Amino acid sequence: MADAKITALTALTAPTTDDLLAAVDDPLGTPVTKSLSIANLLTLFFSNVAVQTLTAASGTYTPTTAMKKCLVIAVGGGAGGKSVTLASEAGGGGGAGGTVIRLFTAAEITGHAGYAVGQAVAGNVAGNNTTFSSSPTLLTAGGGSLGTTTGNTTTVGIQGSGGAGGTATGGDINMPGQRGGNAIMFSSTACYGGAGGRSFFGTGGSDCAQSASVGGDGQLYGGGGGGAAESTAATKVGGAGAAGVIYILEFIGG
Numbered sequence: 001m002a003d004a005k006i007t008a009l010t011a012l013t014a015p016t017t018d019d020l021l022a023a024v025d026d027p028l029g030t031p032v033t034k035s036l037s038i039a040n041l042l043t044l045f046f047s048n049v050a051v052q053t054l055t056a057a058s059g060t061y062t063p064t065t066a067m068k069k070c071l072v073i074a075v076g077g078g079a080g081g082k083s084v085t086l087a088s089e090a091g092g093g094g095g096a097g098g099t100v101i102r103l104f105t106a107a108e109i110t111g112h113a114g115y116a117v118g119q120a121v122a123g124n125v126a127g128n129n130t131t132f133s134s135s136p137t138l139l140t141a142g143g144g145s146l147g148t149t150t151g152n153t154t155t156v157g158i159q160g161s162g163g164a165g166g167t168a169t170g171g172d173i174n175m176p177g178q179r180g181g182n183a184i185m186f187s188s189t190a191c192y193g194g195a196g197g198r199s200f201f202g203t204g205g206s207d208c209a210q211s212a213s214v215g216g217d218g219q220l221y222g223g224g225g226g227g228a229a230e231s232t233a234a235t236k237v238g239g240a241g242a243a244g245v246i247y248i249l250e251f252i253g254g
Contacts, residue, residue, distance in 0.1 A: 054115055054246040061113040061132075064250050067106055071249040072139065074100045075201050076166035076177065077118025077127035079144035081193065081215040081225035081238025088154050088191060090229040092147020093180025093204060093215065096197035097127055097222030097244045098166035100139045101173040109133065115246055118143045123215070123225055123238030127166060130244040141244060142166030144197060144224045147180050154188040162194045163224060175200055180224045181207060189231070196224030196239060205239035215239035 050064045063070065076098045082091025097118060112135060118128030127143025145163040165177030181194030181204075193215045196204030199222030206216030206226050215226020217240040225239030 048252040050250040050252055052248040052250065054248065055117055055243065057119050058116045061109070061115055061248065063106060063109070064252060066253045067250045068253045069103060069105050069251045070109070071101070071103050072132055073247040074130045074132050074139050074141040075199055075222040075244040076130045076141035076143045077121060077244040078177070078196060078199060078202065078218040078222045078224040078241035079127040079146050079163045079180070080121050080123035080125045080241045081180070081196055081205055081227040082147040082149055082160065082183070083124035083235065083237045084149055084228045084230045085235045086152035086230070087233045088185070088231060089149050089152050090160060090183035090185065090191035090193045091149045091227030091238050092160045092162040092183045093194035093196040093207065093227045094127065094146060094218065094224030094238065094241050095144030095163035095165040095180050096177030096199035096202070096204060096218070096224045097130065097144055098142045098168035098177045099175040099200035099222070100141045100168045100171035102139055102171040109138070112136065112138060117246055118244035120243040121241045123228065123240060125241065127224070127241045128244070129166070130246060132246060137170070139170040141168055143244070144177050144180070144241060147183070147194060147227060150183050150185050150191060153185060156185055156187055158185045159183060160194070160227070162197065165197050177222060177224070178204070180204065180227070183227050183229070191229050193227035193229040193238070196226045196241070199223055201245065202242050218242035221245040
């Protein structure tokens with residue numbers, strides 16, 4: 001081994017895309033060394049990330065050029081808090097929208113990119129579904145449901161249920177929305193409206209005591225509205241349910 005040589009390598013601390021790398025072809029057979037530019041190497045990997053946030057009621061998702069994969073997070077709309085119309089009555093909080101998370105390849109969504117986002121609703125209205133792709137529907141993040149009221153009562157301990165959280169189907173991860181809080185009669189003269197449910201991205205509307213009369217609005221994205229409470233016979237409307245969203249993280253090829 002007297003004529004064996006060790007060649008010192010110099011670190012390339014500021015590479016450019018036209019610099020060449022050594023690549024070995026067929027390492028198990030007769031190796032052949034070839035050159036590979038850094039630019040060509042980058043085409044094998046993701047070189048950028050883009051974000052799209054879809055909030056319109058409906059539309060078509062247009063991928064960014066050279067998108068290879070995308071992570072889609074869909075949140076359903078929150079339900080409004082339950083309204084009341086009777087004396088000594090309280091309403092349950094609205095359920096939050098469900099959340100669906102799924103990683104797609106470009107091929108999986110080509111031709112199936114229609115979407116619908118669950119929009120905000122007033123009190124006493126159920127939440128709307130958020131769906132990704134219309135034919136077929138690939139993801140569904142369900143809207144929250146309405147709760148019930150205690151009814152006109154002064155019986156201590158009577159409750160009105162909070163609305164169920166929205167369902168979640170089609171994802172790698174499916175998370176139902178949180179149920180709204182229950183309404184309750186505390187005494188013959190005091191009642192309480194339930195808080196709205198929380199979603200993955202949004203808080204629920206605040207609860208309310210009898211004197212406050214209206215529940216708080218759900219917050220973006222997908223929070224349920226708080227239920228109303230009333231000591232007289234006047235109508236009090238529950239808090240609004242927040243809109244859903246589709247959030248898309250795109251991985252772009254080099």
